[in-house]
Amino acid sequence: MYIKRIMLENFRNYHFLSWQPHDKINIIVGGNALGKTNLLEAIFFGLTGSSFRTSREKETVLWNASHSRVEIQLIWHDQQVTIRNTLTSGGKIERELNTRKLKKREQPVLPVIFTPDHLTxxxxxxxxxxxxxxxxxxxxxxxxxxxxxxxxxxxxxxxxxxxxxxxxxxxxxxxxxxxxxxxxxxxxxxxxxxxxxxxxxxxxxxxxxxxxxxxxxxxxxxxxxxxxxxxxxxxxxxxxxxxxxxxxxxxxxxxxxxxxxxxxxxxxxxxxxxxxxxYASQAQQRTIVLSLKLAQLELSYREKGEYPVLLLDDVLSELDRTRREQLLGRVRGLIQVFITSSTLPDIHEKNISSMIFTIAEGQIKSLP
Ligand SMILES: Nc1ncnc2c1ncn2[C@@H]1O[C@H](COP(=O)(O)OP(=O)(O)OP(=O)(O)O)[C@@H](O)[C@H]1O
Ligand SMILES: [Mg+2]
Structure with a gap:
């Protein structure tokens, strides 16, 4: 499974965004408060109709806007499908998978997410x-x-x-x-x-x-x-x-x-x-959680026949070089990954199929 295009309207700090990510590793670099976590949240929301940050989804609508839209085009079991989500500032969510209406709790496509919050x-x-x-x-x-x-x-x-x-x-x-x-x-x-x-x-x-x-x-x-x-x-x-x-x-x-x-x-x-x-040290806790998430990806593949997308919010800097390389080595070539980071990580030379993007003023640009 991989995402071909993401379209956002009035989601958090994004007025309008149409972005085509790389089908393998996407590294999204930007300073603090520019919208990195918001972008992962938008992907998560686009796929599941819920947020990993809040249970009050209406908070994700751009301040003073009446509604938001998140549309995701993805390749899923070799077919192109579109999931459309509309959310009003009152908190009402409408979702469609192609032309079929999705029920409130229906989540056919589940990503795996790892944020620093999960370290607890x-x-x-x-x-x-x-x-x-x-x-x-x-x-x-x-x-x-x-x-x-x-x-x-x-x-x-x-x-x-x-x-x-x-x-x-x-x-x-x-x-x-x-x-x-x-x-x-x-x-x-x-x-x-x-x-x-x-x-x-x-x-x-x-x-x-x-x-x-x-x-x-x-x-x-x-x-x-x-x-x-x-x-x-x-x-x-x-x-x-x-x-x-x-x-x-x-x-x-x-x-x-x-x-x-x-x-x-x-x-x-x-x-x-x-x-x-x-007794676990900080690094041992990180390794446990990271291994759990990667095991979850693998299990999901075995149960559903496809790897979900992996969202990693600001966790590369928390890992030492060996663990970072082990992580990327495991997912390379198989899984579409979205990694946010406030600094450029030193993994680009590793012959890993990836693309670096930068965020500024609510827009995303690729680095050559
Ligand atoms: N509903 C909303 N409407 C408009 N802006 C919002 C909304 N919710 C949050 N923001 C703003 O979005 C900005 C970016 O937030 P985000 O959490 O994505 O930053 P980040 O790039 O992940 O930063 P960090 O590196 O600190 O984690 C913040 O300035 C925040 O105030
Ligand atoms: Mg963040």
Whole structure:
């Protein structure tokens, strides 16, 4: 998959832009606040109808403009397709894939993005790791977002009931139908997460070993509120869920919270057997996140038969030369990449098919 043309109207600081990127590596250079991250955001928004920076998409409309448009022409499974997005300043989004209207959450084309914010994935909160797992990895599994949405609704309604039981406004037996739904959706969500992770883990280890030149042995595992070994299927998870739920009712009423289930699960990273959350250095965190993202690209290729585009915001300067070369060596020739940088990176002589662009005054020019 690669993007042939991007057209923007009133998106962030771009009044109007029509840009034809290179089909392999695009290096976008510009000083601070000129619109580098905005450009990656526009690509991400153009493909997915959502932003990686904000959940209030209307913020992306140029100040004082009534609407914005982002149109992306891409080659996808050897066909040329166009995705058109219109966003009003009130926040209403309309999207079309060729002439077919896209539903709000429909995301047929998912890019992989890596920004300095993602570096907190290792040491940040469990919520951030779950967001990555659900939002990026599990979306490769059809229907997952629907199961997750239903599951989270059940958790929220069940929590309300637990609080009413605690205040003696409801009876504990009223939990039973909610337990059943919680276990069914929760087991499905957990099973998909485990399945995706079991496919990702070997890729992650291999890529990590490449990038760190085998100096570090990484681990990735799923930390569940259920006593899982990690090899269970959905049916076995359902059984474990049911028995765990009935034994924790009293505790849950006391907390007014659902204590078991994937909304409280986490991921665990390690390096040479040590917990990365506590012990990983800055560079080790970067290598973990970078390897995760590259593994995600590879998994996406295996699941969908095509590499997604890769968006790298300002991360080259964070990597040392060896890691930078490993990264570009892995993606060269296979993947369309958009890399932003405030300084010209020293990779051009490496015989990598790439083009350098500069940003100024809302326009993009190629450097000869
Ligand atoms: N809705 C908007 N309308 C107009 N301008 C906006 C809007 N949102 C953000 N901007 C402006 O866009 C400019 C560029 O932002 P961007 O984050 O893309 O910069 P950048 O080139 O990535 O800079 P840095 O190197 O600091 O990361 C900023 O000056 C910002 O104030
Ligand atoms: Mg930026």
């Amino acid at each position: 994935l290792v040491k940040g909160s469990p919520r951030e790791r779950r967001r990555w797992l659900d939002g990026e990895l599990c979306l490769l599994y059809p229907g997952y977002d629907q199961y997750l949405k239903r599951y989270l609704q059940v958790v929220s309604q069940r929590n309300g009931l637990l609080q009413r039981i605690r205040e003696r406004l409801a009876h504990i037996e009223e939990l039973f139908p909610w337990d059943e739904q919680l276990a069914v959706y929760g087991a499905r969500v957990t099973a998909v997460r485990l399945a995706m992770l079991s496919r990702l883990a070997p890729l992650f280890r291999e890529i990590h070993s490449d990038i760190s030149q085998s100096r570090e042995k990484p681990g990735i595992s799923y930390f569940s509120t259920l006593p899982l070994t990690g090899t269970e299927g959905e049916k076995e998870i359902l059984g474990l869920f049911n028995s765990r739920l009935s034994s924790r009712h009293k505790e849950e009423v006391a907390h007014g919270q659902t204590l078991t289930g994937p909304h409280r699960d986490d991921l665990f990273f390690s390096i040479n057997g040590y917990d990365a959350r506590q």
